[in-house]
Amino acid sequence: MGLEPMDDLERELRQGLLRLPAPPGLKRKIMARKRALDAEKTHRRVVFWQRLAASIVLCGAVGGGVTWHNVQEQRKGEAARQQVMMALRIAGRALDQVNAQLAARDSRQ
Amino acid sequence: MKRSIVAVLLAGAALAVPALAQTSGLPLPSAVEKQLEARASNVTEVTLDKNMLGFASKFLDKKDSDQANAKQLINGLDGIYVRDYEFDKEGQYSPEDIENLRKQFAGGEWVPLVHTREKKTGESTDVMAKMVNGESRGMFILSAEPKELTIVLILGPIKMDQLGQLGGIGGLGALGDVTKTVKKADKGATKGGGE
Numbered sequence: 250m251g252l253e254p255m256d257d258l259e260r261e262l263r264q265g266l267l268r269l270p271a272p273p274g275l276k277r278k279i280m281a282r283k284r285a286l287d288a289e290k291t292h293r294r295v296v297f298w299q300r301l302a303a304s305i306v307l308c309g310a311v312g313g314g315v316t317w318h319n320v321q322e323q324r325k326g327e328a329a330r331q332q333v334m335m336a337l338r339i340a341g342r343a344l345d346q347v348n349a350q351l352a353a354r355d356s357r358q
Numbered sequence: 359m360k361r362s363i364v365a366v367l368l369a370g371a372a373l374a375v376p377a378l379a380q381t382s383g384l385p386l387p388s389a390v391e392k393q394l395e396a397r398a399s400n401v402t403e404v405t406l407d408k409n410m411l412g413f414a415s416k417f418l419d420k421k422d423s424d425q426a427n428a429k430q431l432i433n434g435l436d437g438i439y440v441r442d443y444e445f446d447k448e449g450q451y452s453p454e455d456i457e458n459l460r461k462q463f464a465g466g467e468w469v470p471l472v473h474t475r476e477k478k479t480g481e482s483t484d485v486m487a488k489m490v491n492g493e494s495r496g497m498f499i500l501s502a503e504p505k506e507l508t509i510v511l512i513l514g515p516i517k518m519d520q521l522g523q524l525g526g527i528g529g530l531g532a533l534g535d536v537t538k539t540v541k542k543a544d545k546g547a548t549k550g551g552g553e
Binding site for chain 1 (some may be wrong): 402403406409411413414415416417418425428429432438440442472474476481483485499501503508510513553
């Protein structure tokens, strides 16, 4: 009588520790899950590198655009500066002629 | 519907083009100028509106005295319009052409400062100032030589003393001398030079 609880425990233990065959398809499922995880990991890595490459290309394009714009602005500014100086030079020459004519007239008078 | 949109756009463009031309204040090349351009062997054209002058001003070197003075001079100007026609031979333009060019600035706010004509050489010069409320708001210079014709139009407030500082730029400071000479001539004789 005193051994009955022990028997129950033993029986439960035996049942619990009973070596059961793996359910059919478990290995396939595990392998499929692993492949899926690996694929996801690879995909994430590819996306990361793609984004990094895209960012580098974008930064390069923006930087190049800004540089090109600055160069163009510099070129236009230089052309405008030269035009201003040329305009003032021509104006100065015209005024010189006016002055020379007035001076000649004065000397005649 | 499409037609009405196109009509509205065209009407807008038609209104905008003259409005833009007016805001710059600079004249469009006249018919005479186009004829002169066709006959000239060498043409120099400079058209700088207020925006362009402001833009160019940023690129003028403050360390260079000429450029620093030029910067000071163009600051506040509304525009600069220069046309220089060089001809291979004499007689490529007529006195009527000169008169037509001069007429554009005759009367109104434009006041003649100098008008000279040398009959022997055929040279003539005109300097006019645009006076608004007693202040100089523009200058027109027309210099005609037998083989060269120069038109200079400067719009905006011009300070004669600043022009005087521009002696290094092709003798632009000569304007100070011109005004002095004109004043002196006014005292003595009537303007009109060798005419």
